[in-house]
Amino acid sequence: MLKLFRLLKPYRWLIAFVMALILLQSLSELYLPTLMADIVNIGIVERQGDTDYILKIGGFMLLVTLGGTVVSILASLYSSRIAAGFGRIVRAKIFNQVENYSLQEFDKVGTASLITRTTNDINQVQQVLVMMLRMMVMAPMMCIGGIIMAVSKDAKLSLVLVVAIPVLVLTIVAIAGKGIPLFKVIQKKLDKLNLVLRENLTGIRVIRSFNRMEHEKKRFVEANGDLTDTSIRVNQIMAALWPLMMLIMNFSSIAIIWFGGQRIGSGHMAVGDLMAFLQYAMQIMFSMLMLSMMFVMVPRASASAVRINEVLDLPPTLVDAPNARSGIATSGEVEFEDVTFSYPGAEQPALSGITFKARPGEVTAIIGGTGSGKSTLLNLIPRFYDAASGSVRIDGVDVRQRKQAELRAQIGLVPQRAVLFTGTIADNIRFGKEDATEEEIRHAADVAQATEFISGMAEGFESAIAQGGTNVSGGQKQRLSIARALVRRPDIYLFDDSFSALDFKTDAKLRAALKGETESSTVIIVAQRVSTVMDADQIIVLDEGRIVDVGTHQELLRASGVYREIVSSQLSEEEIA
CATH class of the missing domain: 3.40.50.300 (P-loop containing nucleotide triphosphate hydrolases)
Incomplete structure (x- = not known):
């Protein structure tokens, strides 16, 4: 989380101002018990009810309280501004980082997880930052200041705190030690819930058409229940913290009053000092309580910060080469030379030994069975993925040696999923x-x-x-x-099965209109329909990631068994003839 807080640099002066405000607030709260002790010791006991003195000190206490309140409001306002600004910076950095990711990083992290990290995880860190700006500074000040003031009132009575504070700290550490690991689990289970919810919302038509509502409800209930059970378990552990701390604080108060009463009886302590000591002890305890609240929030925020840093530290695999070329005269010729590509973790290459050339003014069609690698081949041209071996060249220059922005500006892509x-x-x-x-x-x-x-x-x-x-x-x-x-x-048109939802009449009219529009451009069409590709200048037949045949429709009908099989599955004998 500290690594993430480096992004607070633009707010360093505002943070210093908030620290100063919190220091003033802490001093005002530490001063009030001493003023109260003066009222009791001097105004009531020593001067036998001196009303003027009591009103004077009481009025001063009121001014200190009002000043502390104003300072507290300002500290809350500016700490909220800092946290909101920090959240804006982190969201922008994650968005910019994700914008540069290749499809490989999206596959690795997952869309649902990226959404959770950009929203929920940043909110967790943002909320903790507000608390840290207030409590992480105020609690130590109040604790140390309270101890100093308590010792100044009566050093021997402070031995009660020597026993109470370690017990309090051990209690906090023991409970936090059980709760912290579960906060990391919660964020992962929240990812799972978001994944199920996102799939349900985006796939609602398919779910309803196959009457899978009950199945999806069951998936959601399981993910939701899993998250709920873990959250309840964490809250049960952390809920034990408050009553245990109150128990320790109450026993401490009893001990202070018991031993303080004896000190008063022996003449070693004034009544007002005991009252002030008791308030200082409560301030010390409450500062420990504030720290314990941080122990509830910080672990979860730390888990969120780790997940945010995973995104910020994950470098895009596809970046512009240091010597990337720009300003190249373009015509749009696309050439594959012995290209092989494998998806991460795949046992077999998705493409092997792909070699062909697509020229300007020609239509190159790619056809093949499902899973033959047609869309994968197309994704290598705009460099959504990089070839494992071989070369993809446009106008004789390897796409890896081009600036991505200029490369993609040369391409008009119509994706498979509109x-x-x-x-x-x-x-x-x-x-x-x-x-x-x-x-x-x-x-x-x-x-x-x-x-x-x-x-x-x-x-x-x-x-x-x-x-x-x-x-x-x-x-x-x-x-x-x-x-x-x-x-x-563009110079290059890539149509990835982009005519599949069109009727045959519209398909034919569209292809006829495209001829005049794309006559000087390179056109590469991936299609399942034979009618879409049969007029192409060259047809590439893919089978299991390899090119098995290349030629025109008539040439392939005579020479390619794979192509003839595809044609016969779609057209009648009369249409083939």
Whole structure:
């Protein structure tokens, strides 16, 4: 957690100011029992009820109390500002770090866990920071100051504290030692609960269509119950702290009054000093109580801080090379040379010995069975993953030697799963090109065969898209995703099974419109449908991560058994002929 607190550097002067305020608050609280002792010893006992003196000291006590209250309010205000600012800085750093992650880091950490770390974990640390700014400084001041003032009132009576304080400390340590490990477990179980909840919310259509509501409820109840049981167990352990501390404090009070009464009887102590000593003892005990509250909060925050640091310390595996080239003249030629790629932990490579070339002005189609590596191959071009061996080159330059921002600016990707963002239809198309004009947006929509359904919506291009695009159909999502890529006018178009939700008529119209739009660009299409790829300039047939055949539709019908099998499973003999 200390490592994370280095991010507090912009607030160092404000923290120093809060420390000064807390020092003043502590001094005011430590001074009050002495003033009360003066009222009793001098105003009541020595001067036999001197009202003027009592009112004078009483008024001074009131001023000290008001001053301490103002200082306390200011300390609370500024410590809250510091904690809120710290939370903003950490969230921004995590977001920026995650933005630079490759898909490999997302696979490693998990989306649900990243959400928990960015929200719940940061909130835990933020709450503890407020307490630390107040209690971690105030408690030692009150404890040390209280001991000094108590000893100044009566050194012998302070022996009661010599016994009580170690007992109190041992109690806190014993209980915290049992509770601390469980706080780390709680955060992991919270991750699990978030994972189940997120899957349930994002997959609600599938869950309902297969009548798996009861199964999902059971999963949620198990994860929720597991988290609840652990939380209850921790709270039961930590709940024992308060009554035990109150018991120790009450026994200490009894001992102070008992032995203090004897000291008064022997003339070694005044009544006011005993009253002040008792208050100082309570201040010492309550400072220990404040520290014990920190023991409740800090372990959980420490576990959260470790999880936050894991994200901040996890370097992106895909970064720009020190000698990365930029400003390269581009045409969009894509070349794979003996490329092999394996996912982390996989027993077999997802791709092996991939070699082909996709040229500008040509359409290269990739077809193959499920799990043959089609999407994986496409992900290597914008460098979402790096090849384990071999080379992926664009215009003769290895993608690993290019700046990622420039590389991806050259590519228009339409992913397999169409993703839309909250905002208007125009906003979603403009996502591909920030400064796109209204004319460019409409033209991209025309080519993507999206204008018809957009015109049918109440506000046209200004119609709102719900979160995740839930208010449009699958085919409409795909067409908007295609329009988003088209408005960019890139050198390379990557279509990852982007026509699967379209009917055959719309598919054919869209491909015909694309020909004129992409005639000078390199087009690579991953598809399951033979009708989508049969007009391509070259078709690459993948099987178990390897290229088994390359050629045109007619060439592959004659020479490729794998391709012929795919074709025959989709087209009739008349259509093949």
